[in-house]
Amino acid sequence: YNSEHTAGYGSxxxxxxxxxxxxxxxxxxxxxENGIRKVRSKAMNASGGPTGxxxxxxxxxxxxxxxxxxxxxxxxxxxxxxxxxGEAKFGDYAEQLVYNGAQGARKKDERVIAYLSAPNQxxxxxxxxxxxxxxxxxxxxxPVACCPANSVILMPDFIRGxxxxxxxxxxxxxAYGPCTIKHNNMxxxxxxxxxxxxxxxxxxxxxxxxxxxxxxxxxxxTVTVDG
Numbered sequence: 001y002n003s004e005h006t007a008g009y010g011s012x013x014x015x016x017x018x019x020x021x022x023x024x025x026x027x028x029x030x031x032x033e034n035g036i037r038k039v040r041s042k043a044m045n046a047s048g049g050p051t052g053x054x055x056x057x058x059x060x061x062x063x064x065x066x067x068x069x070x071x072x073x074x075x076x077x078x079x080x081x082x083x084x085x086g087e088a089k090f091g092d093y094a095e096q097l098v099y100n101g102a103q104g105a106r107k108k109d110e111r112v113i114a115y116l117s118a119p120n121q122x123x124x125x126x127x128x129x130x131x132x133x134x135x136x137x138x139x140x141x142x143p144v145a146c147c148p149a150n151s152v153i154l155m156p157d158f159i160r161g162x163x164x165x166x167x168x169x170x171x172x173x174x175a176y177g178p179c180t181i182k183h184n185n186m187x188x189x190x191x192x193x194x195x196x197x198x199x200x201x202x203x204x205x206x207x208x209x210x211x212x213x214x215x216x217x218x219x220x221x222t223v224t225v226d227g
Contacts, residue, residue: 006052010073014080047101047119062120068147071102072154079161089216091174099195112138113151170209
């Protein structure tokens with residue numbers, strides 16, 4: 001704890017995995033996987049946001065804060081690990097982060113965010129932050145401009161990582177949400193209210209190979225095709 005700037009850790013933890021994708025050395029991939037495992041086991045709030053008390057890694061707690069940059073950087077890390085490993089859990093991690101903590105820290109009109117936010121936060125005032133004054137206040141900008149910029153990157157980056165392809169042209173759904181995906185001769189329309197409902201239907205037209213993520217949290221998944 002207090003060893004690394006939390007957002008900075010998220011921006012660096014997936015770089016070894018990228019190196020692995022270039023040189024094939026599995027030690028680099030293990031480094032990224034271990035880095036994600038450590039931060040999730042020691043410093044990850046229930047909202048999906050990594051703790052950043054005074055912006056540094058800290059124990060989990062109901063008022064332990066997350067800096068908004070962390071939502072964007074860790075989503076990027078999950079997207080990279082999802083693409084490289086093919087493991088469903090990284091898509092689950094991205095969903096947890098984006099659909100929970102990241103949305104709680106932005107207003108519905110998406111014009112303002114909270115620089116810092118906590119899972120059980122009661123107030124958002126100029127004295128409610130554990131870090132320094134006004135850091136939990138919803139605002140369009142801050143003296144440190146990184147979080148407002150990252151707040152508009154988060155959703156496009158998440159959507160970009162919802163569907164991936166491989167060298168054979170197969171399509172992989174790595175995260176869920178209502179969308180229409182066109183790939184080669186195939187169109188997949190995902191109809192769902194997820195994450196508010198756990199039912200997902202996919203209308204397929206054309207032909208191709210589709211792989212659907214089986215969520216790690218699911219205790220029993222049923223897939224029906226043509227009824």
